[in-house]
Amino acid sequence: MMRQTELFERVQSYIPGADQELLDRAYVYAMHQHRHQTRTSGDPYFTHPLEVASIVTDLKLDQASVVAALLHDTIEDTDSTRAEIDAKFGKEIGELVQGLTKLKGIELVSKKTRQGENLRRLLIAIADDVRVLLVKLADRLHNMRTLHHVPPDKRERISQETMDLYAPLAGRMGMQSIREELEELSFQNLHPDAHALMHEKLAEMRERTRSLVEEIERTVVSDLAAADITATVKSRYKRPYSIFRKMDRNSVSFEQLSDLIGFRVIVERDEECYAALGVVHMRYRAVPERFKDYISTPKQNDYRSLHTTVIGPSNERVELQIRTHGMNEIAEQGIAAHSLYKDGIYNADDFENRAKSELLPESRAYAWLRRTVESLSDPDHPDDVMEQTRLELFHDQVFCFSPKGRLIALPRGSTAIDFAYAVHTDVGNSCSSAQINGRPAPAITQLKNGDEVNIVRGSHKVPPAAWENVVVTGKARAGIRRATREESIQRYSGMGEKILKSTFASGGKTFEPAKLEAVLPKLARPSVADALAAVGRGELPALDVMTAVFPDYRVERVGASTKPSGDGWFNMSGLSGAADFMFRLPGRRREKYAEAAEALSNAIPVVGASGKAVSMNEEIGAVPGDRIVGILKPGEGIVVYPIGAEALTEFEDLSDEWLDLRWDLAPQSNERFPAKIDVIAVNAPGTLARVSDIIGSADANITNLFMSPQDANLTRLVFGVEVWDLKHLSRLLRDIRVLDVVTTVERSMG
Template identity: 50%
Template sequence: MMRQYELVERVRRYNPNADEDLLNRAYVFAMKAHGTQKRASGDPYFSHPLEVAAILTDLKLDDATIVAAMLHDTIEDTETSREDIDKAFGEEIGGLVDGLTKLGKLDFVTKHAQQAENFRKLLLAIADDARVLMVKLADRLHNMRTLQYMPEAKRARIAQDTLDIYAPLAGRMGMQSMRTELEDLSFRCLMPEAYKLIVTRLEALKGKNGALIARIAAELTDQFVRRGIKVEVKGRQKAPYSIWKKMERRSIAFEQLSDIYGFRILVDTVADCYAAVGVAHTTWPAVPGRFKDYVSTPKQNDYRSIHTTVIGPGSQRVELQIRTHEMHQIAEYGIAAHAIYKDGRPDTPGVSESRAYRGLRQTIEALASDDSEKFLEHTKLELFHDQVFCFTPKGRLIALPRGATAIDFAYAVHTDIGNSAVGCKINGRIAPLISILQNGDEVQISRSDRATPPAAWDSVVLTGRARAAIRRATREAAKQQFGGLGRQIIERAFERAGKKFSESKLKAALPRLARASVDDVLVGVGRGEIYSSDVVRAVHPDFKDERKAGPAVPQNETGWFELPKAANLVFRVPGKSAPGDAPSPLRGLDPDTAVRFSPKGGAVPGERIIGIRGPEGITVYPIHSPALADFNDEPDRWLDVRWDLEAADKAVYSTQIVITMLNEPGALGVIATTVGEYGANIDQIASAPSGPDFRDLRIDLQVRDIQHLNAILAELKGKSVVHKVERLSG
């Protein structure tokens, strides 16, 4: 544990005029107040506030802040009162310790009125004096450094709060060095295997490229010095958590990252910054789109620097950050580098406050008139511009990147919740799952045990966790779908061959099928990649498939053959007429105009339609028809056409569907019976082979409307002889 004189000496190194008596009194006061209290590690409790004070001496903060750090737990954890602090050290330090006490009691996860009021008081205290925030960040940093002594059940919660709340808050205040350490400590706790993997990769990369990095640094220095620019070149390695975030955000591998190493060019003046850019761009080719000027336009947290990337020595991409020494201090320590917090009070005449702190203070003051609940909802979340914070109905806080959807939220709560999500309520109102979430939203996910995530979600979600889970779930769903179908086909094939299907025998035959597992064989058969006869032959090499191909049937040039018209299977709906006998079901067309429907797929009442004018009349297409793309450059031919549902109700309408069915006896009968039971007409059937186990049917189907069609398609999909069914679009 640091001794009294050692702490005073640390402060005197950067502040020779430090109030030594004040520091000594605070040391003794805090040590007596905490007495025999112990930390989870077994160390005296007083060692913790002392280490927090030591962290702040590294930031070279003023005496009052160092004293507040030593006293920050006295009101909360000892018999000491605010009045005792005021009497011993004055109201300034008493106010700082009081603000820290409220922060210590704050539960960031709940939204109850009492906690909201605590949060309101805390942020108003920060708005009055940002040193409250700096002490609390140092307090959290030391707690994270000693997290291994906490009970295992608490570690993940503390690390997650740190990652969600404190690290972004440090970043908002420009304290990048502290933010980086908080993030990496949290990352190591929450994902130890990923952390270890990235650190190992970084060490290997450093050993491999160490000489090259030194050569690049030396050549950079030489080029700048030759041009008369005094520089200090420092190598920079990306932090493990920053690497992980980029890999997750972009769904890329470690080897695909191009900016793990970079260089900081530190110069004396702003003019030297731009001169250094000129040297870099005239010496080496610049990478287009990689130039950013945060000197002329600083970030909200006061960050100033020029970023550029060049193809440098050895044809390597080299990322450069060019800044003055003063800019570098602010980039590393943020508002803690500001003169206000080193040798003056925030209200010292003639000393301006930092831009980052001013923005935070103005935001808080603008919302200070709100009631506590609204203040919590609006103010807390204004602190983090790159994130949104949402809540579960039970009050659990979920942090997501800005632009995340309710699907991302569901997967952030739990993978099983994401996989089974079918809908959501946002702030009590039903909303689509693809809704983009806003700060403070309360999200309730509706679930179904039968649900599986659609593959299309992969292009909607923002987080890597959701994207990876969706891909796993869709692969597993496809495996189950095709695997079940493949098993059904194989079992029937073995039955036809007079053999008994056995997984153990199939496993022994896997090398003959060039598959690694029985599941792979089942999926391959279900997908049509492996013939069932080949599987039987692999298990029983003497097997001969005696099925006959049947009489030859005339095929057209597409490979389909059509049943003769006399053989058509037609089921007429009683009381319904053919389309040609009905009155015109369309609005927006001249009654004398010749009208026909899309030759492929047709059009049915209830779906949006478009009319295309042609030399022989109007052709009506569904709005989703890909054929409409042929007319994109001819807007004059487009007509707004609508269904007259009353007239349309008197007829049936043609559309085309394609069914992939098992090549089994009776399969066609099942399909025809299903269509008939739903009161639809089969007008024409064409067939094409799809391997020995499957057959494709193209059916001209007559239905009443889009609901009628969808009901038939849904019923067909549920039949065991149907592998796939879809409507043709054309």
């Protein structure tokens, strides 16, 4: 175990003025707080934060980061508090340790929710101070190095999480060496057989290609020296996991792969990168479409280099990466090697502003980080975080331009919709189509490198919900979900309030939003509007709200009458939620009841038709004047049925889904409503025309027609019609009934 003096010497080697007293205090405090704890391996727990601190010193981070590494588990795993850390080591270190601390003492809905919330908080902490990420990656790296001590099921879960999130996150921040080690360790645990096979194949390949590699190194160094370019040339083979992923993605064998051998050419100055590229292409034939210039157009993680693939000796494909020493340091260590970071700037905004003011290109990683944090900024829906972050991490890039020349980097496969959301959320929400390279194109068109994209905006402010399945970026998906969620809340919250008022009134209570706000934690809803909308959508039973506000309501219900009546029964004693008006009557009995019953005073008013929180059933419709009830269907809202509808029999056992409704139309309403007419008529030429003419003459509208022969003489005609109200429908039935070709006519309720 590393001693205090050794730790100080490591820090002092790159920070001559390091504070030994601070480092010693942190060392002793962490060792004392973890003194009774051991790791799964049986080692003292303190060995873990000490090793994390060692990795942090390898990255040459400041002493505050080293201290945070020593203390990173104290708040989470000991009785230490944030206030105590602030008092002993200062607010700066306290904020770092807090940013590294997982959630504690909060019962979240699921493991996915808990992981998502932890990740969201971590990313937000990173945006405030990038050192949080550096220490977190060091923490995860040491945990992965010692993962063989934990049980297999936990080992697999941690490895998958590392592969899905932490390794790509390290890559996004440009820390390639840490990414590769995390991937290697995860690969070893997730696919041990494939891992062993890849290492075996690579060992054989190294032996077979040793002379080839040495020849290329000598040739490139000699050619560059002849061109007066001082360079270092290093060979490297693709990593086992990278090979495995390529084999899996392309469904090929190891022997079918090319570009497994690579060379890194390190030169002194930027302009020498392009000169060296020319020298290499003069020696070896370049592979078409295999050249990438990440110097003029850096990656989002600040990576800068020239990539080319050439045909080397023995017709082997060989990849070369050409970069300067500074570019190589950024490529390996990412933000840990950033020149601005070394100047003591840790906040992402400061990085961005300083980089712009000094015309430096190394600011893309922080712009990406802020965009990612913005897309994860909704604390009420942490379930989406894991998915959105994966969307942002796992994609190659395409580079597109706005009409004004703004460069926007997007994941490969992105659409014009993704581009619109990358410009601004409002632009995405109102996007209707696009012009790509001056030509009109659908909004769902996938973009290619170099496309110029002009977004055509419409008057709408809510995007189609189906776009969520089309877009690629987390920001676009989050924007669509947020907009549709807000629209849904606006649409359904009013109906939810009416349902609750009706339910509370039937129970002898008065609904007040303030009472609902007090019980939101019990209902697992973040706001009153969310709760009201959930009731309106049928996701939250009104009875649950009633019993949350009035816990003794169930006691009040004891003794409620359930009076049998003939061949069926009904109960109007103020039952739960939507079942304040529940029927169990055959169709005929229900129809008789509908004719006799008076509307309840607390019935919910129905104003309009489909497309809102209230919609008509598709089978038979309903018209003003009908005695109506509503069935509360989760995700659909209230579906209106006339009380005599045969379809209601399938809901007779679902008492919580029934609502009593009443019509509430304006006197001058010009809205038609759907109904069905069942006609038995003579099967003769002109019969359909005569019945249709009567319907048109009565100012009704035919929406559909079903015909079926009954026998040689009669045929059945079922019309879907739209009428003004029940009186209008009754007159229409009377007019059809007097036709001499009509045997029977009635309204269809089935």
